[in-house]
Amino acid sequence: HKVVNGTVGEPLIPALCPLPFPVDPWGVEVITPNDLNGLKPLGGGRKRHYVVLGCGKTGVDTVVYLQRKMRVDPKRDITLIVPQVPWCYTRDGPRGPHGPMGLWAEVLKNGGDRDRALRELGRQGSLTPLFEGTEPTVCRYPVIGKDELQDVARVGHIVRRGRIRSVTRSGDQVSLNFRGRGGKVKVKAAADDVCLVNCCAPGPLLKKAVPPVFDGNIINLSLLFGPPVGFTMTIIGMIEASAQQGLLDASFCREEIGCEDPLALFAAYDIMDTSARSMMEVFLNLGLVAAIMRKDPAVTLRWLKRNRLSMYSIPFVQMNLAEKLHEISAKRSALGVSRGKARMALALARKIEGQAF
Structure with missing residues (x-):
C-alpha cells in the first residue's frame, strides 16, 4: 500500500489567505469574491465602489462578475489594481486552452529564450496582453476570452503602480499606499462606500519546494x-x-x-x-x-x-x-x-x- 499526498498543489484561495498588507481597521470594508453573492446593499441609495486587488484570473473573474451579475457601473464604481501586466491565453486563439504546451515548444524552438517565445505567441494570437498596447511582465497561464477582455477594458479606474504596501483611512478618504516609488492613490469614493475585494491569493502558484512524484x-x-x-x-x-x-x-x-x-x-x-x-x-x-x-x-x-x-x-x-x-x-x-x-x-x-x- 502507498500513501497518496494530494496536498502538494493545494491552492491558496482568498477565503483562506488574508491580504498580504495591513488595512486600516477603522472602517474599510474587505471581502473576498465569494462574499459578493450575499452582499447586502448600502442604505440611503448609496453605491459601493469596488477596489479589486489583483489582476490575475481571480481578479478578472471578479471584474466580469461585478458587471454581468451585479450590474456595477465599471466606469464609475470599479477600481482595478494591477501590480503586474499578465500575458493571457486567448480562449478564442489558434491553440485555445492548450496554450501552455505551445509556450514550452516555442521556448525550445527559440533555444531557451522565454521572452522571445512569449512575444512570438503574442504575434500568433495564442497570447494577448490583459490590456491592449501594454508590455506584459508575467505569464501565469490564465485563459481569457475576448468578451472578458472587453469587460476589463471598460473599467474606469486602472491603477498600475506596483504592489500595495498598506491601505489607510483618514476621515472620509481611503488611500492606497504603494511600495517604492508607487506613491499614494486616493480612492475616488467616500470611505464608507469603499469595498476592497481580496483577489491577491496565489492560487496554485505557490513558491514552495516541489517533492518528487x-x-x-x-x-x-x-x-x-x-x-x-x-x-x-x-x-x-x-x-x-x-x-x-x-x-x-x-x-x-x-x-x-x-x-x-x-x-x-x-x-x-x-x-x-x-x-x-x-x-x-x-x-x-x-x-x-x-x-x-x-x-x-x-x-x-x-x-x-x-x-x-x-x-x-x-x-x-x-x-x-x-x-x-x-x-x-x-x-x-x-x-x-x-x-x-x-x-x-x-x-x-x-x-x-x-x-x-
Missing part, C-alpha cells in the same frame, strides 16, 4: 506537466498501475538510460520555475510516458487517445515529440539541460520514432 511508499501529486492539471493525475495513476502490474519497460530504462528504477526518472515539474531547463522536463516526462509506460509505445498511444483529459484525445493533435526530444539533445547547452538528460532524450526519441506522439 514517486517517493518510496508515498505518491506526491506534483505536476508532471503544466495545466490542465487533470492530465497529470491520470498519468500518475496509470504509471503506478503499470508499475504494480510489472508492465513498465524496465529493461529499456536499465539498458538504454542506465537506471534501475523507472519511477525515479520522472521529475516533478515546478510551475513557478520559468527556466528553459525546467520547461524541458515536461517533454522529457512525456517522452518517458510514451516510451516506458508499456513496452510497446503504440499501446500507450492508444490509451492516450482514449483519455479525455489528454491533448491526444483531440483529433489530429500531434506533438512531434520525437523531434522535440532530438532538439532538446541538440540544444542542450542553451537550454541548460544536463548531459545525462540529453542522453535520455535521445534514447526516448529513438524508441518512439515513427509513432504519432
